[in-house]
Amino acid sequence: MSAQKVAYLGPEASFTHLASKALFQDELLVPIRTIPECIEAVANGKVDVAVVPLENALEGTVPLTIDYLFHEVDVSVIAEIQAPIEQHLMVHPNNHKKWEEITSIYSHPHALAQCHKYLYYRFGKVPLEQSTSTAAAAKFVSENEKACIAAIGNSSAAIEYGLTIVEHNIHDFHFNHTRFFVLSRSNHCIQKPGHIGQVKTTVMITLPKDDRSGALHQVLSVFAWRQLNLSKIESRPLKTGLGQYFFVMDVLEDEQMPMMIGAMEELKALGCEVKSLGSYNTYETEKKIASD
Amino acid sequence: MSAQKVAYLGPEASFTHLASKALFQDELLVPIRTIPECIEAVANGKVDVAVVPLENALEGTVPLTIDYLFHEVDVSVIAEIQAPIEQHLMVHPNNHKKWEEITSIYSHPHALAQCHKYLYYRFGKVPLEQSTSTAAAAKFVSENEKACIAAIGNSSAAIEYGLTIVEHNIHDFHFNHTRFFVLSRSNHCIQKPGHIGQVKTTVMITLPKDDRSGALHQVLSVFAWRQLNLSKIESRPLKTGLGQYFFVMDVLEDEQMPMMIGAMEELKALGCEVKSLGSYNTYETEKKIASD
Numbered sequence: 001m002s003a004q005k006v007a008y009l010g011p012e013a014s015f016t017h018l019a020s021k022a023l024f025q026d027e028l029l030v031p032i033r034t035i036p037e038c039i040e041a042v043a044n045g046k047v048d049v050a051v052v053p054l055e056n057a058l059e060g061t062v063p064l065t066i067d068y069l070f071h072e073v074d075v076s077v078i079a080e081i082q083a084p085i086e087q088h089l090m091v092h093p094n095n096h097k098k099w100e101e102i103t104s105i106y107s108h109p110h111a112l113a114q115c116h117k118y119l120y121y122r123f124g125k126v127p128l129e130q131s132t133s134t135a136a137a138a139k140f141v142s143e144n145e146k147a148c149i150a151a152i153g154n155s156s157a158a159i160e161y162g163l164t165i166v167e168h169n170i171h172d173f174h175f176n177h178t179r180f181f182v183l184s185r186s187n188h189c190i191q192k193p194g195h196i197g198q199v200k201t202t203v204m205i206t207l208p209k210d211d212r213s214g215a216l217h218q219v220l221s222v223f224a225w226r227q228l229n230l231s232k233i234e235s236r237p238l239k240t241g242l243g244q245y246f247f248v249m250d251v252l253e254d255e256q257m258p259m260m261i262g263a264m265e266e267l268k269a270l271g272c273e274v275k276s277l278g279s280y281n282t283y284e285t286e287k288k289i290a291s292d
Numbered sequence: 293m294s295a296q297k298v299a300y301l302g303p304e305a306s307f308t309h310l311a312s313k314a315l316f317q318d319e320l321l322v323p324i325r326t327i328p329e330c331i332e333a334v335a336n337g338k339v340d341v342a343v344v345p346l347e348n349a350l351e352g353t354v355p356l357t358i359d360y361l362f363h364e365v366d367v368s369v370i371a372e373i374q375a376p377i378e379q380h381l382m383v384h385p386n387n388h389k390k391w392e393e394i395t396s397i398y399s400h401p402h403a404l405a406q407c408h409k410y411l412y413y414r415f416g417k418v419p420l421e422q423s424t425s426t427a428a429a430a431k432f433v434s435e436n437e438k439a440c441i442a443a444i445g446n447s448s449a450a451i452e453y454g455l456t457i458v459e460h461n462i463h464d465f466h467f468n469h470t471r472f473f474v475l476s477r478s479n480h481c482i483q484k485p486g487h488i489g490q491v492k493t494t495v496m497i498t499l500p501k502d503d504r505s506g507a508l509h510q511v512l513s514v515f516a517w518r519q520l521n522l523s524k525i526e527s528r529p530l531k532t533g534l535g536q537y538f539f540v541m542d543v544l545e546d547e548q549m550p551m552m553i554g555a556m557e558e559l560k561a562l563g564c565e566v567k568s569l570g571s572y573n574t575y576e577t578e579k580k581i582a583s584d
Contacts, residue, residue, distance in 0.1 A: 055529075055534070056529075057529055057531065057532075057533055057534045058529060058531050059355065059529070060355055060528055060529050063351065063352055064405075082534065109401070113356075130422050173531050173532075175531075175532060175533050177533070177534050179534060214512070214515075214516035214519075216512060216522070216525060217509070217512040217513060217515070217516040220506070220508060220509040220512055221509060223506075223509070224506035224509040227506075230508070231535050232527070232535060232537070233508060233527055233537075234526070234527045234537075235524070235525055235526045235527070236352055237347075237348075237349055237350060237351070237352050239349065239350050239465050239467075240349075240465075240467060241349055241467050241469070242347070242349045242374065242469050242471060243523050243524060245524070245525075245526075
């Protein structure tokens, strides 16, 4: 693959940055501040590829990513990256000894939610402050050493901003992974060695306007009788009214295979609108990437 | 109904407060700071009823509500309230004349998202600051009149905190409603005049552990052949691993009806775990409640 420009949801040392580095060792990585700006950058051709978070095993889908891909742009998924998420409590080294006296804790709302029980039982009275990312929280703590405050984030953020980890792995559930989408204007999926599992196709389906009883059941029948496995199904509001949804489905098959071509044609014949994000492989970051 | 204590997601003048007032005119309304604390208050018997937001037509489900009801407590839904959501831009009256020079805008992340396009085109360079609720944002602006800052929230918040609305209805999509759940330890649904539509039952379904191909299709078949209409289906992560979900379904039927009893028994026979939140009526707040 030729040298490319890869946008990722920044800042540096964010979880998305860690995931991006695992797949793109030789490309130029560019941090971008928000998910819509990241996706726009690839849609407009300012970068070749964009990496954005899609779904966390605890918190669920990142609505902004799914909704933007459905409503606003036409880009393809050319790879998926799965990364373990390990959250640590970190302070400025000058506050290392008195870390148990912290007066507030900064992190992204998802990270705070992922450590909800730890924070509730260990620091129930310490106010929680939201930041735009775990890395931004670490940066803020590094710049305010006089305040005895802490950040929650990954170990790269601790290294990047010179903080000391005082409690490791404070996330409530042991199994905590995040999926990232690698997006491109082209639909040529990335073919690097080491991908895991089966090829996956993500489709977004809107049911027929005359939403008769069992329309979703009919849609699932199209996949079921062909033994096409769905690894995910999720509904998102269409933004036209309560109770009106589109469905995001991950099918464990390549969209070029005859069974998939038949299924897509049948869905359209049923009156569904179908938007495919393409077929792609899944890569896992090394466990070490997010640990120490 | 005897005098009751009703907890709602506060502070005063929040959208949940407006919804609660529509259904509970004679009860004692108690603001509570977070969704889990609201739900715990009713589960522990500190209050008789709790009102929490469930789903917004634009932003989708409030994950904290659904996840807490699934994982943490056993309470029933005894009513649903639907309320229109109208977002306004408001400033301290002293800053009324120079409102177009505001230097930052405060609101709840959902409200900021609901006004994303307005904010992007009208105030693209003004920093957005997250607050824990729209009412908290209004309160903050009322207490900081020297800073030329604005809040986004409903008209009650403007009245409650003495702010001046400078732009009305700045939400991006005209049709913007939120659903609220009324929760109780008892499963006696509220029977007041004026409810709309059909009775609804909310069930949470976990597929069998040996998640074979088409298990969700099989679950939907149970409803489809009985012509039981689903007004909602949604997946949430089980928090045990990527790709493992439970499903929340709203069925337009009373759980005491023979067809529903049969469907629930069949789901259990298929190896599904089924948690019913009960059957309930839907109430709409008056349009005027959230407008001026």
